[in-house]
Amino acid sequence: MATSAERARHWRYAELPGVDLLRARYVEKIFVRHTHENFVIAAIADGVEVFHHGGADQYAGPGSLALVNPDTAHTGRAGVPEGWRYGAVYPSPELVAEIAAETTSIRGTPGFVAPVLDDPYTVGLVHQVLRAAEEGNALAADTMLRVAVTRLLRLNGGPLPQRSVRSAGARTAARARAVLEERMAEPPTLERLAADLGTSPFALLRAFRDAYGMPPHTWLTDARVRRARHLLDAGSAPAAAAVAVGFTDQPHLNRHFSRIVGVPPGAYQRERKNVQDHHGRLAVPSGVWQNRQLSQTYAVKDAENPTPPSSGTPWESGSPSDCPVSPSG
DSSP states (O other): OOOTTOEEEEEEOTTSTTEEEEEEEESSOEEEEEOOSSOEEEEEEEEOEEEEETTEEEEEOTTEEEEEOTTOOEEEEESSTTOEEEEEEEEOHHHHHHHHHHHOOOOSSEEESSSEEEOHHHHHHHHHHHHHHHHTOHHHHHHHHHHHHHHHHHHHEEEOOOOOOOSHHHHHHHHHHHHHHHTSSSOOOHHHHHHHTTSOHHHHHHHHHHHHSSOHHHHHHHHHHHHHHHHHHTTOOHHHHHHHHTOSSHHHHHHHHHHHHSSOHHHHHHHHHHHHHHTTOOOOOOHHHHHHHGGGGGGGGGTTSOOOOSSOOSOSSOOTTOEEOOSOO
16 A cells, blocks of 8 residues: 555646646555556656666666656656655657657657656756646746757657557557457457457467557556546546446546556546636746746757756645545545
């Protein structure tokens, strides 16, 4: 069970469309193998996060970033007894592609090359994005996000390899995935799925793992949580979303949702509702904060020899809107 020291807030800021935001401190939290539709840019403030990525454990400590491309399977857990504290932004592939086209020479679909980058300056930028979003400073939040993504792409970016589906195994895996997406609430057994596709269970298992980084049942759980997120964003109650995607009940959704998203579905939906309720209201920027921080905006031009941010990472003691991590929704 999660310790009471664990706290997390997963939210959106209406002025940063298509970008998820997260502040969290985890000690005993274990993220099961999963993927994200968006990029993961996680800035470690304290402790160490270990995440399995690309066939090996990756270690991200203070001053470094954990970087995961969309639809890339990975896990997450503490690398030290005290856990880890971090802030993260999850920009959409469309936004990253837009930034890459405007500010880099990357051709093709942009992405990150290495899963861990030691760069305290960008860690500071990520935390400044989160602070600006919390303060309602839309200009600063958008500016800092674009500067951070540009810097990361220049330091650690390149074109993503195109996934090939030319082999028989890859084609079978893609067909299996399509079946599971269509029959998410009532999926077939592995034996039935393999028979319908004209292959054997173990051959399908190997092909699916090779194509998507996880076996079909793990992928299905991840896909159910992803679809549940969309239903919660659209206003469905957690209990209704659970049944719609194939979980037996809301506690079943709560368990898997927390292991993948990092917060229970109820807390997740409350933050989304807050964004919808406040959308369209004029946010007054913090002039002092803006004047202090925007002076660093153009430091990305000097990426080879950056000057560290003048302010440390915020959120030392948490925010009133941060919710303790718990299994309940």
